[in-house]
Amino acid sequence: MSDLAYLDTLGNKELLAKCLEYGLPGVPVTDSTRSVIIRRLKAAITGVPLNKSKSASKKATPRRETVHGSQVTTPTSEPVRRTPGRSAGLTKTNNNKISEQSRRTIAYGLDNTSISGRSVQTTTTVSDVGSQSEDDDYYMVDSPGLKYAQDQGPRRSVSLTKSGVLTTSYTREVDQPLYEQEDIPRSYTYERPHVPAATLHTLPTYEPRIEPSSYRRTDLGFSRPLLTQTNLNSTSYQEVSAFNPKVPSVSPRNTFSGSAMPFGGPPPAPAPIRQRESFPVSGSNLARGRLLQPTTAVNTLYPQLNQFYDQPDNAGEPMDTESESEAEEPPIRRHFQNKRLSPQSRKPLVRHDDQVSPMAQFRALAVSLDQKYNLKFYLILVVSVMLATMVYVVLTPNA
């Protein structure tokens, strides 16, 4: 009480000196501010805060609120945020200004939250910066009571919402690769329906790699082409299993070109090997190989892709290639169906196709030539002409 009487009798200048003596801000003492300043001096002298706000207000009351909010956020939020927050805080050097900014940011965040969620994210990041900067600056200076933190509960909740937004952003990053992988296979799927010819081009390019290897390498006894093919197939299956169940429907088409791209880890290595080996082999092959490749290859490729991954599409697409392959298709499909259960079983299927293929392909070639050029008709015509000449020569008495 003696302090009260003493302070009340002091003049404005004396009160200002007292304020500075006790570390209070040098607020000009006027008739309107005198009472408030005397209150503060009482609290500062006695050391017992009359109001929670007064005790906090000695140095920086707003800071306490923000500090608490930041303390709450710090465990949830990552240290990375602090660095941008500090940088933003550095722009405003004064602590008071920083505290004010944090308050403003909070207010803006509230506005934005009511307006739209996107703006909330941006505003929340800003507010985090301010609050964290305040934490960094003031955390050591002030030891505010927990009570203030409760008052600032709403602001803290904003920071919590911010942390939630950030977590969502991380989830998006995880999802992006999935979308990319899915997008690539989808592009392949779209190509088929639009231009069947394009699919034919793509398919023969892939298939010749398999077939030529079967002709020569099987004869020579090399296992490389088979191994490479098996690797590719196996990788595609394994990756499919590793990924979500939805992906495999699209991914099978990736196995040719997309296997290397979307599946970053193991697949890229075998893919280049294929191409290198396949290209020289195809180039060294005779004209037969090239002619045979597109016909048989088209048949094999479509059923493989369709049956493995897209069963409903199987019926329509392979028919587009050629009618000759129909005889070969059913066995291939059977093999693939068996292989569906065990992805590694593909290779033996390819070998089986390659072993049978020389005869079957020759027949197919003959049939195709017959249909295209009517060889039978010309052959019969030639034979008939020859027979006629023979008969004419034999029967003519000129000899």
Place this chain on the structure above:
Amino acid sequence: MSGTSQKYRNFVAEPMGNKSVTELAGIGDTLGGRLTDAGFDKAYTVLGQYLVLKKDEELFKDWMKEVCHASSKQASDCYNCLNDWCEEFL
């Protein structure tokens, strides 16, 4: 927590000019009457007090509570209103 009021947005959106003290966020007719009785009839007088107190939140709130018996929320709204206005126009 709650969004800013329309009164707050109206006040912060433009220079205060000679607006009445009741135009401040958190200041209604009752508190406006008390402030007017205390000599703070215009918003810029309250702004002057806010500036005299060196933008100190606690001091301003204490002053508001003392002069017009404002509640913590009313004082906080008025402080935020003036603070944001100063950030925008001062």
